[in-house]
Structure formats: structure tokens, C-alpha cells
Amino acid sequence: MQNKLAAGKIAWRSPSNIALIKYWGKLPVQIPANPSLSMTLSRAYTEMTLEFQPKDEKSGFPLLEFMFEGHKQEKFEKKIALYIQSLFTEFPFLDDYSYKISSSNTFPHSTGIASSASSMSALGLCLAEFLSCFSGISKKKEPFIQEASRLSRLASGSACRSVYSGYVIWGHVPQIAGTSDEYAIPVPFKINPIFREMRDAILVVSSKEKEVSSRAGHSLMEGHPYAGPRYEMAMANMLDLSDALKSGDFDKFTRITESEALNLHALMMSSHPSYLLFEPNTLNIVNAIWKFRKATSIPVCFTLDAGPNVHMLYPATNEITIRKWIGEELVKFCENDKWIDDRIGTGPEKLL
Numbered sequence: 001m002q003n004k005l006a007a008g009k010i011a012w013r014s015p016s017n018i019a020l021i022k023y024w025g026k027l028p029v030q031i032p033a034n035p036s037l038s039m040t041l042s043r044a045y046t047e048m049t050l051e052f053q054p055k056d057e058k059s060g061f062p063l064l065e066f067m068f069e070g071h072k073q074e075k076f077e078k079k080i081a082l083y084i085q086s087l088f089t090e091f092p093f094l095d096d097y098s099y100k101i102s103s104s105n106t107f108p109h110s111t112g113i114a115s116s117a118s119s120m121s122a123l124g125l126c127l128a129e130f131l132s133c134f135s136g137i138s139k140k141k142e143p144f145i146q147e148a149s150r151l152s153r154l155a156s157g158s159a160c161r162s163v164y165s166g167y168v169i170w171g172h173v174p175q176i177a178g179t180s181d182e183y184a185i186p187v188p189f190k191i192n193p194i195f196r197e198m199r200d201a202i203l204v205v206s207s208k209e210k211e212v213s214s215r216a217g218h219s220l221m222e223g224h225p226y227a228g229p230r231y232e233m234a235m236a237n238m239l240d241l242s243d244a245l246k247s248g249d250f251d252k253f254t255r256i257t258e259s260e261a262l263n264l265h266a267l268m269m270s271s272h273p274s275y276l277l278f279e280p281n282t283l284n285i286v287n288a289i290w291k292f293r294k295a296t297s298i299p300v301c302f303t304l305d306a307g308p309n310v311h312m313l314y315p316a317t318n319e320i321t322i323r324k325w326i327g328e329e330l331v332k333f334c335e336n337d338k339w340i341d342d343r344i345g346t347g348p349e350k351l352l
């Protein structure tokens with residue numbers, strides 16, 4: 001092994017992201033069945049500290065201790081320990097240390113607000129930085145972020161998109177240069193000004209832990225009767241959405257984004273066994289958005305993650321009107337009137 005490090009601490013803040021073109025279905029190991037395109041968020045984020053120390057053989061210290069918001073979290077601890085162990089073949093010296101991770105979120109976990117995206121990207125960034133202390137691993141910015149994206153992907157697919165600001169693509173698209181199944185990249189084209197200051201009002205219909213995890217949902221795509229057409233459609237939507245982002249066509253953006261969201265849930269409803277993550281208030285909000293858009297022609301649309309909450313997307317120019325309308329018409333559909341006033345974000349930040 002290379003130069004052994006003394007004990008140390010690394011900390012990153014990393015945001016969540018919302019997929020506009022959805023990753024749903026995968027191949028080993030964490031290779032997406034179709035490319036996805038996301039918008040990085042700003043206020044929904046994880047802060048994570050990774051403490052490491054050389055393993056003392058005699059102390060029998062565990063590989064990992066994981067604390068979530070000040071409490072030991074055994075479920076995540078096991079998951080993350082398995083993930084770190086899965087990296088031993090590639091980085092054998094990871095096994096020479098023990099780790100303590102402390103993590104906290106600005107939003108409730110397992111609500112369909114992609115907590116795995118923010119937390120696993122924070123972990124990917126901490127690990128990429130730890131690994132970069134050993135010789136042979138680049139410290140230059142782009143390879144560093146790309147490596148953080150790759151490590152994040154191995155922990156949770158959607159996490160690999162959170163390491164960049166703005167709009168991000170993960171998955172190989174033959175027509176878009178630089179795209180890869182291994183890591184995400186920032187969109188390699190100029191975004192029309194209308195999409196640069198986007199807002200995302202996350203309308204929290206329910207903060208209950210969801211009953212079917214995304215991991216289980218992905219595996220239900222194996223042998224799914226609509227898998228083939230879905231993957232073709234995602235590829236076509238990726239190209240159309242890229243055109244809309246370049247040209248500033250909000251109607252086209254809306255058509256594709258809403259269709260992707262409803263398709264994702266249609267895939268859940270038509271899998272074996274089938275399941276449903278909508279709540280009645282999810283549909284109440286969707287209907288209210290359609291009605292409002294028709295009546296006012298204000299550009300506003302929705303997307304959904306793997307959960308009941310609604311992400312309502314709109315350009316910042318309409319912020320005052322939309323906020324007022326949320327208060328008057330939409331908060332009544334939210335759990336305890338809760339919504340998160342989020343926006344397009346600038347990406348992760350190193351804290352320590």
C-alpha cells in the first residue's frame with residue numbers, strides 16, 4: 001500500500017437532484033438501462049463528515065460507525081459498510097482504516113425527495129477526497145469530480161448526478177458527446193436563459209417512509225412488459241428535452257417532463273407485483289397545476305420522484321405569483337402545510 005495516512009476528517013455538503021428524464025431500471029453494476037437528465041437542487045442537501053483512522057488490529061474496531069442526525073443508524077450503517085467493502089478490490093488500502101460517518105439532511109429521508117442522491121453523493125465526494133490522498137489518484141478538479149460521480153453512482157445511481165451544478169446527464173447518449181454510463185457530466189450545451197433560474201417548489205404530500213424502495217422498483221423492470229419501449233422512449237425524450245433546454249421551449253419542456261413523471265409511475269402500476277406511490281393529494285396537486293396553467297398561461301409544470309410528493313417547476317420570473325398561489329391553493333394538499341421552496345443549485349461544497 002501507498003503512504004499510510006494518520007487519522008483525519010473530511011466533510012462535504014451535497015445537494016439532492018430531481019430527474020426530468022428518469023433513471024428506472026439498471027444493469028450490473030449500477031449501469032443505467034437508459035440515460036437520465038436532472039436538475040441539481042439547492043436547499044435540499046446532506047452534510048456529511050467522514051472521520052478515518054488507521055485500523056488497530058488489536059482493538060477489533062468495526063469498519064464503520066454511522067450516525068444520522070446524532071443517532072446510530074444500523075440500517076444505513078450496514079448498507080454503507082457493504083458499499084465500502086465492495087470497493088476493496090479496486091482500493092485494497094480502504095481496508096486499512098476504520099471510519100466514522102456523521103450525516104444530516106435538511107429534509108425528511110425516504111419521502112421520495114431523493115435523500116439517497118444527496119447522501120450518497122456526499123459519501124462519494126468524501127471518499128474521492130480520501131482516495132485522492134493516496135498516490136496514483138488524480139487531484140485535478142475534473143477527474144476528481146468525475147471520480148466522485150463514479151463512486152457516488154456505485155452507492156446509488158441518482159447520486160452520481162448531484163456532484164455538479166445545474167442540469168446534468170448520466171448515461172451514454174450516442175448523439176451527446178462526453179456522456180457515459182460510468183459517471184455523470186454537466187450538460188455539454190448552453191441552457192436557454194428561461195431555464196437558468198428555475199424554481200422547484202417541493203410540495204410534501206406525505207413524509208411517511210415509502211413502502212417500496214427505488215432499489216426494489218428498479219429490479220421490477222427486469223422482465224417488465226414495457227421495458228423495451230420505455231428505454232426507447234427515454235432516449236427519444238432525452239434528445240427532445242435537450243432541444244427544449246437549448247431553445248427555451250417551455251411547452252416542450254412541460255410535455256416531456258410531465259410525461260416522464262407519469263410514465264415512471266405507470267411503470268410501477270404495471271409491474272409484477274404492481275404498486276402505487278401516489279396519494280390522493282398527489283393527484284389533487286397535479287390537477288390544480290393543469291387547471292392553473294390553462295387559466296393563466298404561466299409556465300409551470302410538475303415532476304414526481306419515486307414517492308407521493310410533487311416537484312413543481314417554474315422559472316423565477318413568476319415567483320411572486322406562484323408563491324401566492326401555493327399559499328392559497330396548494331398548501332392545503334400538503335402534510336402540515338409543508339413545502340420546500342427549492343431552486344436550481346450550484347452543486348456541492350467542501351466543508352472541511
Ligand code: DP6
Pocket residue numbers: 018019021022023024030036114116117155156157158159214215218264305306
Ligand atoms: C425515480 O438512484 O434511488 O428517483 O441506484 O438503486 O440507489 P439506486 O436507485 P435510485 O433511483 C432513483 C430513481 C428515480 C429517478 C431518478 O432519480 O433518475
